[in-house]
Amino acid sequence: MGSRVPRQRGVGVYDKPPLGHADLVARMQDRGLVIPDVGRAERYVRSIGYYRLSPYMIPFRRAGSDDFRSGVGFDDVLDLYVFDRKLRLLVLDAVERVEVAVRSALTDHMAQAHGAFWYADPTHFRDVRRHRDFVTTVHDDCARQLLAKPEQTDGALMHRSALEHYLMTYGTPELPPSWIVMERLTLGQVERLIGNLKRRADRTAIAKSLGINEPLLVSWMRTFVRVRNICAHHGRLWNAVLGVSPALPTSPSVTWLADPTAIAHSPARRARLYPVLVALQSLLSTLSPGSSWAQRLKALIDEHPGVPLVAMGVKSGEVVYLPSAETVRVTPGQGPSRA
Structure with missing residues (x-):
């Protein structure tokens, strides 16, 4: 790090509760993401992880907001991830x-x-x-x-x-x-x-x-x-x-x-x-x-x-x-x- 001065830490208190897969999918829906098959979305959230998937949602959000642009679907986010x-x-x-x-x-x-x-x-x-x-x-x-x-070792195999x-x-x-x-x-x-x-x-x-x-x-x-x-x-x-x-x-x-x-x-x-x-x-x-x-x-x-x-x-x-x-x-x- 050399002589670099560390940045000032934040002063807030993190108190967000952990959410289950169904609640996380519901949150995406509340923010305007079109999800035709909720069960399928939950399976992807379970296998990928919401917080690994969430950065791929950012390009589809409204500027300065957590809400999604009109018409954006779960498959748009998934396509970017894939x-x-x-x-x-x-x-x-x-x-x-x-x-x-x-x-x-x-x-x-x-x-x-x-x-x-x-x-x-x-x-x-x-x-x-x-x-x-x-x-x-x-x-x-x-x-x-x-x-x-x-x-x-195993002869010619190893x-x-x-x-x-x-x-x-x-x-x-x-x-x-x-x-x-x-x-x-x-x-x-x-x-x-x-x-x-x-x-x-x-x-x-x-x-x-x-x-x-x-x-x-x-x-x-x-x-x-x-x-x-x-x-x-x-x-x-x-x-x-x-x-x-x-x-x-x-x-x-x-x-x-x-x-x-x-x-x-x-x-x-x-x-x-x-x-x-x-x-x-x-x-x-x-x-x-x-x-x-x-x-x-x-x-x-x-x-x-x-x-x-x-x-x-x-x-x-x-x-x-x-x-x-x-x-x-x-x-x-x-x-x-x-x-």
Whole structure:
């Protein structure tokens, strides 16, 4: 937190009683939400949770009021919730692919340029304290593995982890080679490790293998970590205020929108999801040229026309895709087919 001064706490007393599912559905009806099938609504409230569902009601309310706009139905709210859930899964799929590729690029370059144990050498890092803390986490991981019950194997069906194999086979060096360590890091740890590399030439080489440049790599990784955490914790993604935004490419060598003005340039709007979706499309177009991810994103948005896309940071309210999203026609409920 540094020297940041905490905000003043409120002074009110919370005395709202907990309500049952039927009462919560009745409250929504009292506020003007059209619910043709009360029993069905109660089942959804039970399985989802009212306070997880309630933020998806906000776009459908009258300004400055808890009451819903005329004609808004329960299915409108549910459709937005379902869209966001599918969007999280789709984004998590893309982030996973990018994460795997970044780990590989980091390991390949640094190991070939500086040896298998480069991560243990402080001369490769800008912030020595942060590097020391990182090496401590690797030591701790190895210690936990040694304290744990030996991993059980079952012939070809189950093999020991790479770390277990190294620790049970070798005594020197004490720590395992980088390609074992990198696979055990979180995305956040990978992002911080790349950001702490001392030589820009190393960061540039890693970025180049991914089809982008060094400033984009550092910026986009920071944003992907934030988005991945939202997805992993089932948070609202569609209208999330990320607090960080991916840098926009200035080089024509980086795949990007033909019309970059489609992305809002105000800081508040830039820190929304849409620029991240474009950045993921850009990376996947290089890492996996045959990927249908962009087409699946387009199909998802087309299937939910009632979603207010401006909240994603789309400047005009109309999503603009990379060209790869337009090369395949996707019919809702069916797989992609060549246009």
